[in-house]
Amino acid sequence: xxxxxxxxxxxxxxxxxxxxxxxxxxxxxxxxxxxxxxxxxxxxxxxxxxxxxxxxxxxxxxxxxxxxxxxxxxxxxxxxxxxxxxxxxxxxxxxxxxxxxxxxxxxxxxxxxxxxxxxxxxxxxxxxxxxxxxxxxxxxxxxxxxxxxxxxxxxxxxxxxxxxxxxxxxxxxxxxxxxxxxxxxxxxxxxxxxxxxxxxxxxxxxxxxxxxxxxxxxxxxxxxxxxxxxxxxxxxxxxxxxxxxxxxxxxxxxxxxxxxxxxxxxxxxxxxxxxxxxxxxxxxxxxxxxxxxxxxxxxxxxxxxxxxxxxxxxxxxxxxxxxxxxxxxxxxxxxxxxxxxxxxxxxxxxxxxxxxxxxxxxxxxxxxxxxxxxxxxxxxxxxxxxxxxxxxxxxxxxxxxxxxxxxxxxxxxxxxxxx
Numbered sequence: 001x002x003x004x005x006x007x008x009x010x011x012x013x014x015x016x017x018x019x020x021x022x023x024x025x026x027x028x029x030x031x032x033x034x035x036x037x038x039x040x041x042x043x044x045x046x047x048x049x050x051x052x053x054x055x056x057x058x059x060x061x062x063x064x065x066x067x068x069x070x071x072x073x074x075x076x077x078x079x080x081x082x083x084x085x086x087x088x089x090x091x092x093x094x095x096x097x098x099x100x101x102x103x104x105x106x107x108x109x110x111x112x113x114x115x116x117x118x119x120x121x122x123x124x125x126x127x128x129x130x131x132x133x134x135x136x137x138x139x140x141x142x143x144x145x146x147x148x149x150x151x152x153x154x155x156x157x158x159x160x161x162x163x164x165x166x167x168x169x170x171x172x173x174x175x176x177x178x179x180x181x182x183x184x185x186x187x188x189x190x191x192x193x194x195x196x197x198x199x200x201x202x203x204x205x206x207x208x209x210x211x212x213x214x215x216x217x218x219x220x221x222x223x224x225x226x227x228x229x230x231x232x233x234x235x236x237x238x239x240x241x242x243x244x245x246x247x248x249x250x251x252x253x254x255x256x257x258x259x260x261x262x263x264x265x266x267x268x269x270x271x272x273x274x275x276x277x278x279x280x281x282x283x284x285x286x287x288x289x290x291x292x293x294x295x296x297x298x299x300x301x302x303x304x305x306x307x308x309x310x311x312x313x314x315x316x317x318x319x320x321x322x323x324x325x326x327x328x329x330x331x332x333x334x335x336x337x338x339x340x341x342x343x344x345x346x347x348x349x350x351x352x353x354x355x356x357x358x359x360x361x362x363x364x365x366x367x368x369x370x371x372x373x374x375x376x377x378x379x380x381x382x383x384x385x386x387x388x389x390x391x392x393x394x395x396x397x398x399x400x401x402x403x404x405x406x407x408x409x410x411x412x413x414x415x416x417x418x419x
Contacts, residue, residue, distance in 0.1 A: 019139075020214055021146055021180040025053045026296025027218065027251035028289050029081065030271070032258050033058040036065050038276050041072050046272065047257070048076045050282060051289030055080035056257065057118035057148065063107055070113040079115035081148060082108050089120055089127040092134060101137050109142045116146030122185075123149065125162030125172055132177040139180070149179055150220060150253075153186040154202040170205060174213040182210045185220035185255060188240075191230050200309075201316025203247040207304055210248070218251030219244040223281055224263060224270035231268055234284045239355040239399030241288050245295070246337030246349045246401060248304030252292060254285065291377035295403055298375050302339035302347055310334045311353065325406065326350075327364040334359070335401075346406040347375075352396035363392040371407035 033056045034043045047055055055078060061069060066082050073080045084104055091097045108114050117138055120131055131149060138147040151173060154166045163169040174182065184206055188199040203219070210217035221240040225231040232240070241252060259270045259279065269279035308320035311333035320328060320336060326348050328334045333353040340346060352359050365372070365387065372392060373382040382405060385392060396402065 019143070019180065021216055023053075023251075023300070026292050026300055027181075028053045028253075028292055029251075030056040030223075030254040030257035031220065032056070032256035032260070032270070034258060034276060036060050036062075039065055039069055039072070041075065043276055044069075044072050044076055044078060046276060046278065048078050050271065050278075050286045051293060052078075053289075053293065054078065054115040056253065057081045057083040059083055066108065067111070070108065070111045074111070074113040079113050081115050081118050081146075083118040084108075087117060087119060087134070089123065089130045089134070092130045097134075098137055101134070101141060105138070105142045109145065114145055116148050117142075119147050119149045121150045122152045122156070122160070123173075124160065125169065128173055128176040135177055135179060146180055148181070148183065149177065151182070151184040153184060154198045154205065155186075155196060167205060167209075170209040174209060174215065179215060181218050181251065182206060182213070182215045183218040183220065183251065183253070185253075187222040187226070187229055187255065189222050189230050189232055189236055191225075191228055193230070197315050200243070200247075200314040203244065203249075204307065204316045206249075207247045207307065211304065216250035217248065218253060219249045220253040220255050223254040223285065224256050224259065225266075225268040226263075232281070233355070235355040235398035235400075237281065237284055237288060237399075238397070238401075239351075239353075241292065242349070242351045242399060242401030243335060243353070245292070245299060245403075246335050246351045247307050248302075248337065248339070250300060294377050294380040295375055297380035298341075298347070298403065299339075301341050303341075304337060305340055306338040308336050308338075309353070310336075325366045325369060327366075329361045332359055332361055334361070346408065347403065348406060349401050349403045350394065350396065351401035352399060355399040358395060358397050360393070360395045363394055365390045365392065365406070368408050369406050370409045373405045373407070375403040375405065377403075 029052055055073060070080055086100055086104055091100060119134060123131055135147045152160055161169045163172060186199060186202045188196040190196060206217045222229055222232060244252060254271060256270045258272055259274045261274050264274040271279060271281050271285050273279045309317040310320050310328045310330050313319050326336060328336060335351040335353045337349045367390060372385045372387055374385050375382055
């Protein structure tokens with residue numbers, strides 16, 4: 001096993017009290033889903049057809065409505081995260097809070113469609129001790145299901161974080177709460193047409209702390225216009241997804257699925273409209289989700305070993321060095337994420353960091369790379385890619401990415417090499 005992987009395993013053994021979340025399928029979900037009034041088989045069929053792997057923390061559901069929701073999801077082969085009003089960070093102030101969790105687990109824990117329990121969104125540092133107790137109690141009573149918490153982005157104020165820096169916020173959250181996933185949101189597509197300058201810095205920090213604590217990182221991305229944000233294009237949706245995957249994110253969540261009435265009145269729509277009917281982004285997100293499900297068969301088993309940029313390097317980014325095993329044109333806006341699997345095999349995801357224009361370029365491979373296979377976004381299979389003189393020609397559409405396995409001369413050949 002690769003020394004880097006061994007180090008991570010040892011580190012996780014020290015840092016993680018609970019077991020890291022190990023899903024059977026790449027996690028893809030959403031915020032702000034169907035309302036209780038739309039808790040029907042047809043509604044959840046629309047979610048399933050969009051290729052989500054589990055339903056989000058839909059608010060406003062009673063215990064009975066949650067159970068009905070789970071029953072409907074089970075009919076469709078879906079799973080769902082449960083949001084229950086009995087769960088709050090203040091519950092540890094009550095003497096019988098563990099009994100309350102036992103009641104919640106009794107209500108949902110044995111249901112085949114349960115994915116996990118929603119605990120809190122964007123907690124302040126003062127909530128961490130209580131959330132840690134609650135999270136560990138859920139894991140103790142129901143280890144098969146996820147206790148989910150989502151964190152602030154880098155642009156949160158110090159008063160929101162409750163810590164002097166974002167790095168301190170992440171470190172304290174991971175060391176005190178000991179979550180099974182490290183989820184955060186970052187909405188970067190600004191109304192003026194630009195992106196938040198700290199987008200890649202946030203990705204980098206989440207990646208770094210996820211690796212440090214052996215916890216899988218998830219990113220919550222924008223799928224609807226809000227006062228400060230714009231309606232994403234297809235390329236901008238692809239850009240958000242593939243930049244996240246290149247940084248080693250092991251789960252993608254969209255904000256939002258359902259459109260609020262006030263946004264619909266302004267003709268801003270999320271993935272479905274305010275009546276639950278597919279909107280402009282529905283087919284786009286369905287395709288992206290299908291790609292993540294296919295690539296996720298490989299990505300879930302990979303560990304991120306480095307992420308680098310060419311062209312103008314954004315804040316928080318690192319320029320690709322000339323000694324890299326895969327070299328990209330220095331003047332183009334590209335991103336490359338390197339990975340290893342449990343056996344030490346090398347992988348690389350190359351992403352077009354431009355969400356307006358396609359790029360065509362040549363990739364130069366070091367001599368010890370004797371073969372390249374692309375992981376198909378259609379079905380997750382590997383197909384040999386022709387390499388001529390240690391060079392590989394690529395074209396990437398705006399915001400798009402491609403995942404490759406790099407066979408070195410030190411590996412036992414697993415696919416035909418053509419030089």
